[in-house]
Amino acid sequence: MADPRPIVGITMGDPAGNGPEITVKALADATLYDRCRPIVVGDAKMLEQAKGFVSHPEIVINPVFAVEEAKFEAGTIDVYQLDLIADVKEFKIGEVSAEGGNAAFQSVKKVIELAMDGEIDATVTNALNKEAMNLALAPKGMHFDGHTEIYATYTHTKKYTMMLAHHDFRVVHVSTHVGLREACDRVKTPRILECIELANDACKNLGIERPRVSVAGLNPHCGENGLFGMEEINEIGPAIEIAKARGIDAIGPCPPDSVFSEMHGGWYDICVCMYHDQGHIPTKVLGFNFDRKTQSWKAVEGVNITLGLPIIRTSVDHGTGFALAGKGTSNERSLVNAIDYALRMAAGRKARSQS
Template structure:
């Protein structure tokens, strides 16, 4: 495959007060990435230029463009769809919540979505944004978003969507995410559980898995123990599984949440449908986030966040903005590299 045939991947810089620009430079400093895709960063070229010094890559050239068509897509050069979002880089404070940083993060995401919807890029990858900073910036406009997922759903006019987390072949999808645990229990309804099973099954197909096997976790301890610890499994989850099976989906469950993730890690399933945020996030991040006690630092911070149900491809790092690490050049770029590779797998699956 020639360079001009490789997928174009748009990467947001994230909140510029965080470590997004740094891990972006680290990831794109690897020349082998340009053998897999044509990456372009969306944000502010001045912040990427500053990040070069933090991560000790002075040899890399930053190429600001205002059209994707003008990007060079060459190893050793980072193309940036420049939006001039930070007024004065020298006075912009790293590691702090700010309206300017929140607005920059939001505007780069919005433009990235627009580029994908217009067909100018083949996939999108997002660095982390700070929800507080973003909503401080949006408040005067009467706007509010819980995070990337809701931004993408709004600007792609998507009604049926969900969050998927992945650590290599360990995958989870969620019936609910950013809401209270009390509300999450109330959201476990047959139509939504069925919707998420189907979204997860299609995602596995997009990843090249011919016959996905989907495990559906229970909501209650021991998946309710036949009604002893709750009846959501009987009244809501089992009917959704049966409807999915009737459509030809290999779905099993409800499975006890305390064992189903170990089973998937052992290769029993291709994905687990989780009933709420932490049920899926905790096992995924336990696998992907590895702290080295002796070295006193993170050995790995891996994991990918994918929004399912969109008309465009969106993957993301599975960690926060890293405000405490900003400017130090020590942040790990593996999650971003994995997010790019997951986006490429999904792009191939969609043909």
């Protein structure tokens, strides 16, 4: 009988950051193997080093050179070996380097290839450092703003967006990694409509039959009927009306200063945001919790999902943690959540394809 557990490819992230150690911590939980068959894509030597950082000497790191060689057994971490770091002892943890950036990039490129070839069912990414990656890519005449653009390029996807999620609090973005002035210029009806449709489809893949898609305004108080700006009247409102005509339960434009409290209260399933920080700030306020008394992070949760791709991609919603790398104190919860979100989306896609 075929193994029903989905195969999930997990990139190690920038090896100078905390990706390898949170990966070991997450995969040390034997119950994860009840839900899926995880395989890390990266460098086994860095995972072996990370074992020492997080005090899991019992874990066996198993380098493989093909997915079918993986054991997929609790207590063993299978690593699709790319041999990316020349000398682990000389490689500096917590520092930006072209070697680390190249390792992170090659891990992402390979996990995409595996998913596109149907060898794995979903992909999950640890954080990469954009500066390090582009240091490595510059001599090749290449540049990427981040994971989302890498995935779009290598899956040949034109219509895509970023979704952030903290449990059932979800946001998608009309624009992400551009300056705020340019972000305002990108608030246009076709792009907003595209994001509404992607948001609606994502919720259906999560098993929500009739998603309630709120759409945030751009200006204070949604422009007050043009007093503070015309984008709600000229661009956002028309996109909502087209979406409604296509059968989507789109609501708005909603005032940005209240829509997130409403969604947190269960009014909506997802919110379409007009720019990067409009969606990131409320999501991270909910998911990132720093304890004043202990001076430590109680929780660093949240999941980043790329919508519109032919494959599934989820990610941790935090950076590389260079300052924490090597200390073994980084919280793996965001990675575990990202894996669980990937599994939900894989199950949802499968169910929709069979209906």
